[in-house]
Amino acid sequence: MHFMVIRRADAGSESEAFPGEPLERAMPDARWLHPSREAVRLHRSAGAWSIEPGPFPAGELAAGFAIIDAPSKEAAIEWARRWPSADAEGQALLEVRETGCSGGCAGIDSQSPPHLTPYAVLIRSSPALEAELPPPPEVIARMNERNAKDAQAGVLLAGDGLKGTAKGARVKFKGGRPTVVDGPFTEIKELIAGFWLIQARTVDEAIAWVKSYPFPWPDVTLELRAVASPRA
Structure with missing residues (x-):
């Protein structure tokens, strides 16, 4: 099983100083996101796209994530409980989410390192996505075809859906001590329902990728975040 922490x-x-060298060293496989003032949200409604520039409220955002392999939700939670206490002076908040796409998208x-700027494309959740309502099979087939094509071309580095928070x-952390709260969570606006990790020469090229993707929903909001390169 795979989980997104x-x-x-x-x-x-949301500062340029984050994550800092000690946290980067402690979490070498994590992907840290640039502050949201450099981000954009793309909204599609009735077939038309609009772009909303950041910054966005911190409570709605991810600061970074790691994809881990664990045999169970309990094992993934135990992995998260060992998060470095130096992060946020032991006050960090983590969300453990099982990966997987309803309807069978792959x-x-x-596992290829990027040679261009990596961008995380984060699907903002909705009641339908949180309920894991599956798209029609032909829509899933189009997504799988596009994902495979872009992965072969080296544009798409990783991607998956996230199961509803009832499984998360x-x-x-408070003072470095962890407290675990099982889902589901009701703050739909704050949730992520899936992700793609792409690479592009410019943010405009990344935006063009988002607009060309065959999303299965007529209305969708996505957040485009540049991924920070490890410090030398």
């Missing part, structure tokens, strides 16, 4: 954002993670993980949990 999301480090929720806060005021500290996850992608090329939050790990909240």
